Amino acid sequence: MASHGVVLLNSWVSMFGMRVMIALKEKGVEYEYREENLTDKSQLLLEMNPIHKKIPVLIHNGKPVCESLIIVQYIDEVWNEKYPLLPSDPYQRAQARFWADYVDQKLYGALRKVLFTKGEEQEEAKEFVDVLKVLEGALGEMPYFGGEKFGYVDIALVTFYCWFYAYETLGGLNIEAECPKLIAWAKRCMERESVSKSLADPHKVYDFAVGLRKKFGVD
Amino acid sequence: MSEVKLFRTWSSPYALRIVWALELKGIDYETIFEDLSNKSQLLLQYNPVHKKVPVLVHNGKVISESLVIIEYIEDTWKDTPLLPEDPYERATARFWAKFNDDKLLPSIWQVFVTQGKEQEEAIPVATENLSFIEEDLKGKKFFGGQTIGLVDITIGWMANLISVFIEITGINLIDADKFPLLFGWMQNFSDVPVIKESWPPHDKLVIKFRAIRESYLSADVPK
Secondary structure: OOOOOEEEEEOOOOHHHHHHHHHHHHOOOOOEEEEOOOOOOOHHHHHHOOOOOOOOEEEEOOEEEEOHHHHHHHHHHHOOOOOOOOOOOHHHHHHHHHHHHHHHHHHHHHHHHHHHOOOHHHHHHOOHHHHHHHHHHHHOOOOEOOEOOOOHHHHHHHOOHHHHHHHHHHHOOOHHHHOHHHHHHHHHHHOOHHHHOOOOOHHHHHHHHHHHHHHOOOO | OOOEEEEEOOOOHHHHHHHHHHHHOOOOOEEEEOOOOOOOHHHHHHOOOOOOOOEEEEOOEEEEOHHHHHHHHHHHOOOOOOOOOOHHHHHHHHHHHHHHHHHHHHHHHHHHOOOHHHHHHHHHHHHHHHHHHHHHOOOOOEOOEOOOOHHHHHHOHHHHHHHHHHHHHOOOOOOOOOOHHHHHHHHHHHHOHHHHHOOOOHHHHHHHHHHHHHHHHHHOOOO
């Protein structure tokens, strides 16, 4: 199947964009990467995602696909000859969708609170560790979410891992102490090239977060 | 022998979309109505993470979150598909369903539960979101094309509740002149027999939602 005509509009720090990168790499899809400056969005981005004006956007044969989990499902359906990202059993698929949705609903908002607040609000924001613990419970004793194979939920969650250093340093947390199994899972995922090549450098992410906090007057 | 149970409330937009999915596919199911002020032990056992309805139980397997449930129904019962076959069209349908849940519904709700300046500010946000989906209806009878699909049943709550909101607040967000396609779609959608047959009673809805609006206005706490 031809894989030319694939463009990804992204921002290097985005855990949502990283999901798409992992999916494309798992499928061996060649694509053109375009870094977007989110303070000065390109005409292309505004045309391809006029409603949300956000990254990531996958442009395939000129047509845009938006929303990271929708893009990952799209990639799985188009490049379906190898490495299925979602299970084939309907109930397992539903479980995968549920947990990926849980990450989006609960984790991102909680993590933003840790990053962009200080003092008392930060204490409350540590509730995000509770969210991580629920996810750790869902992982159970399996090597990956849902079983023996790396897949959809792993992709949805592991991209937050490169942000953990920033959250820990800025939030005064020790995620490994709280969720050792989850960190072990993340390190296991990092052994996959698709993951290690897609995740940003945690120290660079930290510098970026510090810059953002200054910009928004948090520090 | 397949056993399907749906835990839901009688009025929730999220529950109705599941009812419509099951009815459209001709699936036999049992309904268990939940009182959200007094959640059953069974519900809390089935959905410990979110403790919400709707919840679908199929041969003992539990699925929650309405859009996840619909995809499960679609994967399991192949008759009357709710999603197109083409991956790009599927992605587009999923995009609009998510848009409804993340943006459209909350923005209309925000108009409904506010008044004065707050409401004035909420109206253009809702109107802009409505204009986006109006665009998607161009050249189509339903969002799904000739027949109703995922997007129709996800946004279908509007066809049900807009008239209730108008009666309670006097505000009509979907004016026939401003949004002719949406206005027409609401009529077409409501006329589909399976949809019509599961419409919750209008008067009951007015009473319920009037009480909800009043509780928001008196609490004066943004949700």
